[in-house]
Amino acid sequence: MPIPPTVLAELSFAKRLSPDACAALAEIAEMETFPAGAVLFREGDLPGGVYLVLDGRVTLTMRAGGGESAVLSLGTDELVGWSSLLHRTRVATATVSRAAQLVRIPASALLELCERDPRVGYAIMAQAFEDVSDRLVDTRMQLLDLYGRRG
Amino acid sequence: MRRIDRSQLEQLCHLAQRDGRTLIGPTVRDGAIALAPITTAADLPVGWTDVQAPGRYRLSRTQGQRAFDFVVGPNSAKEQFFKPREPLYRAERRADGRVGFVAIVPEPEKRALLGVRACDLAAIAVQDAVFVEGAMRDPRYASRRADTLVIAVHCTRAGSLCFCASMGTGPKVNSGADLALAEREHDLLIEALTPAGEALLAQLSSEEASGEDLRWLDESVESARASMGRHVDTRAVHERLFAQLEHPRWKEVADRCLSCGNCTSVCPTCFCSTTEDRSDLDGSTAERDRLWESCFSREHSELHGHAVRGSTEQRYRQWLTHKLGAWVSQFGASGCVGCGRCIAWCPAGIDLTEELAALSTSDARALMPVAAPCAEEGRDEAMVPSPARVLSVTRESSDVVTLALAIDEPRPFAPGQFYQLSIPGIGEAPISVSGRDGAGVEHTIRAVGSLTRALCELSPGSELGVRGPYGRGWPMRELAGAPVVVVAGGIGLAPLREALRQMLADPQQYPDVRLFYGARTPEDLLYAREMLGWTDRRGFQLSITVDRSSPTWRGNVGVVTRLLKRSTVPDAARAILCGPEVMMRFTIQALARLGVTHDRIWLTMERHMKCATGHCGRCQFGPYFVCKDGPVFRYDEVASLFGRDGI
Numbered sequence: 040m041p042i043p044p045t046v047l048a049e050l051s052f053a054k055r056l057s058p059d060a061c062a063a064l065a066e067i068a069e070m071e072t073f074p075a076g077a078v079l080f081r082e083g084d085l086p087g088g089v090y091l092v093l094d095g096r097v098t099l100t101m102r103a104g105g106g107e108s109a110v111l112s113l114g115t116d117e118l119v120g121w122s123s124l125l126h127r128t129r130v131a132t133a134t135v136s137r138a139a140q141l142v143r144i145p146a147s148a149l150l151e152l153c154e155r156d157p158r159v160g161y162a163i164m165a166q167a168f169e170d171v172s173d174r175l176v177d178t179r180m181q182l183l184d185l186y187g188r189r190g
Numbered sequence: 191m192r193r194i195d196r197s198q199l200e201q202l203c204h205l206a207q208r209d210g211r212t213l214i215g216p217t218v219r220d221g222a223i224a225l226a227p228i229t230t231a232a233d234l235p236v237g238w239t240d241v242q243a244p245g246r247y248r249l250s251r252t253q254g255q256r257a258f259d260f261v262v263g264p265n266s267a268k269e270q271f272f273k274p275r276e277p278l279y280r281a282e283r284r285a286d287g288r289v290g291f292v293a294i295v296p297e298p299e300k301r302a303l304l305g306v307r308a309c310d311l312a313a314i315a316v317q318d319a320v321f322v323e324g325a326m327r328d329p330r331y332a333s334r335r336a337d338t339l340v341i342a343v344h345c346t347r348a349g350s351l352c353f354c355a356s357m358g359t360g361p362k363v364n365s366g367a368d369l370a371l372a373e374r375e376h377d378l379l380i381e382a383l384t385p386a387g388e389a390l391l392a393q394l395s396s397e398e399a400s401g402e403d404l405r406w407l408d409e410s411v412e413s414a415r416a417s418m419g420r421h422v423d424t425r426a427v428h429e430r431l432f433a434q435l436e437h438p439r440w441k442e443v444a445d446r447c448l449s450c451g452n453c454t455s456v457c458p459t460c461f462c463s464t465t466e467d468r469s470d471l472d473g474s475t476a477e478r479d480r481l482w483e484s485c486f487s488r489e490h491s492e493l494h495g496h497a498v499r500g501s502t503e504q505r506y507r508q509w510l511t512h513k514l515g516a517w518v519s520q521f522g523a524s525g526c527v528g529c530g531r532c533i534a535w536c537p538a539g540i541d542l543t544e545e546l547a548a549l550s551t552s553d554a555r556a557l558m559p560v561a562a563p564c565a566e567e568g569r570d571e572a573m574v575p576s577p578a579r580v581l582s583v584t585r586e587s588s589d590v591v592t593l594a595l596a597i598d599e600p601r602p603f604a605p606g607q608f609y610q611l612s613i614p615g616i617g618e619a620p621i622s623v624s625g626r627d628g629a630g631v632e633h634t635i636r637a638v639g640s641l642t643r644a645l646c647e648l649s650p651g652s653e654l655g656v657r658g659p660y661g662r663g664w665p666m667r668e669l670a671g672a673p674v675v676v677v678a679g680g681i682g683l684a685p686l687r688e689a690l691r692q693m694l695a696d697p698q699q700y701p702d703v704r705l706f707y708g709a710r711t712p713e714d715l716l717y718a719r720e721m722l723g724w725t726d727r728r729g730f731q732l733s734i735t736v737d738r739s740s741p742t743w744r745g746n747v748g749v750v751t752r753l754l755k756r757s758t759v760p761d762a763a764r765a766i767l768c769g770p771e772v773m774m775r776f777t778i779q780a781l782a783r784l785g786v787t788h789d790r791i792w793l794t795m796e797r798h799m800k801c802a803t804g805h806c807g808r809c810q811f812g813p814y815f816v817c818k819d820g821p822v823f824r825y826d827e828v829a830s831l832f833g834r835d836g837i
Contacts, residue, residue: 075744100741109739112747114756136744173755176776180749181737185770186680186710 042070042142050142051116051170052091055162063159067148072140079119079133079141086123088143092116095139099131110181111174112136118170124150191381192396193403199231199257199378205390206302206339214270215304216263221249223263225270225303234305235260242351242530245539258305258373261349262529266310266458267303271334272317275481278330278465279574281614281655282475289614289653293574295329302339306367308360309352309529311342313458315366319521320461325818326571326803339386342367346410350419351530353543357424359527361414372407379407420530420543423550427524428515431549432556432812435507435834439548444503446538451484453532453540454509459525462490462807469615476614480573483806485509490808493797494619495639504836510545512810515558519813522561556830559813571803575612575655580648581630586716589637590681591646594630597656605688606663606794606822609633610802612655617641620799620817622685623659634684634716660802661821664689664766665792673702673760675786677777679750679769683707683716685794686768694727702760704731708750708773712736712743733757749773754780761785766822767793775833778825791825793832812837 044065047053053061070093073079080087082102090097097119098112110131113119122130123146153160194202207213207229215228218235228234234257241248242261252259277294284290306314321331345354345361354360363370368387372379379399382388454460464483469476483490485508491499499505517525526542533541576598584592603609603623611633612618619641624634637646648654666689674693678686693700705724709715715734725732733753735746746753750773765786767774774793781791795816800808804815812831814820831837 096744096746098741098744098747107741109741109743109747112735112745114746116756134741173752177749177752180751180772180776183772184710184737185749185773186708186714186737 040070041065042068046070046093047142050091050093052118052163052166055166056159060156060159060162063152064144064149067152068142068144070140071143073135073138075135075138077135079135080129081132082129084129086126086128086146088120089123089146089149090119090133091142091144092119093140093142095135095141096137097133097139097141098136099133101131107132111177118167120146121167121171124164124167191379191399191404191407192391192394193399194378194380194394194396196255196376196378198394198396199234201394202341202390203228203231203304205393206304206341209300211300211302211339213302213304214267216258216260218249222247223249223260225263225265225267225305228304231257234258240349242349242534243539244351244533244541245536247534254375256373256375258343258371259347261345261347261352262307262310262531264456264531264535266456266529266531267306267314268317268458268460270301270303271314271331272321272461272482273330275479276330278478278480278572280475280477289577289655291575291577291655293329293572295572296333298333298336300337300339301334302341304341306340306342307345307354307529308342308363309354309357309527310458311340311363311366312354312357312359312527313529314340316459316517316521316523316525316527317461319523320459321805323568324804325566325568326805327568328803328805329570329572332570339390340367341369341371344370344372344407344411345414346372346407348414348418349530351533352418352528353420353422353530354528355415355418356420356422357524357526357528362411372410374406379403420528420533420541422528422543422546424524426555427546427550428518429555429558430553431511431515432558432830433554434549434552435511435837437549439545440503440507443540443545444501444506446540447486447502447506448538449486449488449502449505450537451486452535452537453542454484454486455482456531456535457513458527458529458531459513460484461805463801464490464806465618465801467615467617473615478618485512485807485810493800493808496797498798499836501836507836508810510542510549511812514546516810516813519559519561520815559827573657573801573803573805575610575618575657578654578656580650580652580654582627582650583648586634587714589646590634590714590716591637592624592632592634593645593648594627594632595654595656596630600631601659603631603659604663605666605692606685607659607661608685608796608799608802608821609656609658609660611635611645612657613641613644614655616644618655619645620660620796620802621645622794622796622821623688624684625688625691634681634687636681658802661799661817662819664822665824666692669693669764669766670699673763674700674704675754675759675763675765675781676703676705677750677754677765677767677769677774677781678705678707679773680709680714681716682767682769682773682796685796686766687717689766690724694724694730697727697729701729703729704733704757704759706733706735706750706753706757708735708737708753708769710737712739712745749776751776751780754784757784759784759786762790764790765792767791768796771797771833788826788829789824792822793825793828794821795823795828796821
């Protein structure tokens, strides 16, 4: 389902984009709904789509010690699948944990858009960098095991 | 002003001991001039003087016959009132089978202090402010201090380490004594400063002092003032010190400091203490003692198993910034009286005046709170628990339980306040109230140390000791009428639960309450069932997240600040927080991005509490005592120190 540029413009991912750039992004993006339990991608998969959450929840899990651990959940206005922007294979499995409406942008088309207009490219990468940097800080806090015995 | 012959000193000693008064005066003991019980003028250090330098104290013979020809020895009047070691209470099995706690408080004692100098009088006043003039009165100190006759001595000679003139405490005795003496070779000038002093003076054979005598006294005191061996610049020193918390000098002085605590032992105002619990072998009685302790020991900086000030650098900084800085905010006067003892008795010869000068290279100033006199009438706080009984035990998670306690003679508590829970022979710890359950006061406890483990193992009917409630709780009045954001991390939900219950019970006052709660795993979530019951209340929003989980958990995974980032908060929202310090730091940043300013955020400094009265000194946090002034603070009050290492 196509996504109206106005809906896209309200997302943080597009906050650095001009209306024109936003319209160009909307052209390559699609809106999709997923039921709880749907798997968007699995750890180790080849690069694919980049997702923005409109509604619902996506949980990232990683394989560890013979089991699967949930490491982060993402909700409204958050970015899922950033590693595809770097042509990398998926670092975690993304599963819809609460029925979700997502914006899906194919990574190849998105990167093409960035290459075509470096100003748009910079805006998109800057936003992705901000998201990834927030995640890095969060991950560090999780690593500190705040609520563990020393917390 | 009168003049007495030297021979009258014997009569003075005699009179000072009437009515069973113990006379404490200077005497030569163990190579130093000590303040100790004496009975006659012959016990005074006649013909002795002291020679002092950094790290050096020696007695030396004089050719004269003066009894007060020295400045200050290692011990001050401090140990007369605040004992180096004393029992606080005894716990024993009562005839009815219950645990009883018997306070050990000395009978009022009569003392006379002879030979006290102006600096030490100022020190007594400082300790009075600490122990008897605040909201909580130490009855042991008060009992020893109540009936003290003080015969002071004007300093007519300054020592090489003296700087009372800088601190404004001497060399002349102006108050705090009943009688003031000034000694010359053959006679003494004597002046009564109180009716008790006048009565005593009337029984001495004395003559009116001459104009020449008065001139001599003025000139001698002025000459002492002019010849102080040390000097410090006290102008706004508290504000200047707190602006230098990162000065490289702290490291330099720490390289020389042995962390031995001599300075704090000889300091006439240092009041930090610790406690020791011991029990007899059959467990029928247990006692708790209070002992002098030093902020230079690592143990003293330990709070709940974690050393707040792990390095000597941090501990030296704590001592100096407290003594000359925080004290001003806490008590309205410096904690340093300029006696110089800490310089003489430091084995490394560290000179406080030199350190202060080195730290005063900049005029930068920190904003410090102004000391407010205690608004309420002080109450006796004997640090003795009341018996309490466990009514019920609720297991919240693998290492957390909630105890509902029936407390004998309970006082009302406010959300965010805390109690001291103790188990005889094991110890005592501050634990926040987590709620009320009928007649029971609830405490939610995580088993982390020996005491909390023992508390978590109690069963219904078990007995323990409880004192409280203490501290400043959540600002329920300031929260009323505004949207309230509550952010809790881990066990930090416990001190917030009663506040949440009260807000949810009164939707008119608290129409919009949003709880953001982060825990380690779904299994560690506290009060899950109760929280579910809250979700259908109008005006309440609940967001929960966990740091890690199995994939079967359908809820949020991630840190609590991520939940905040996903939301918006209404204008004028107020926030209350409790959780690990790092979590609170990041939460404050996230709240700032949402428009919640520092003056609309309150947090609890829970982990810094210890004895609950502010007397043991462990709850120091810059200019505050967390136990008395907190544990809940408005963030802008503590923003400059919050999250800094070693404060």
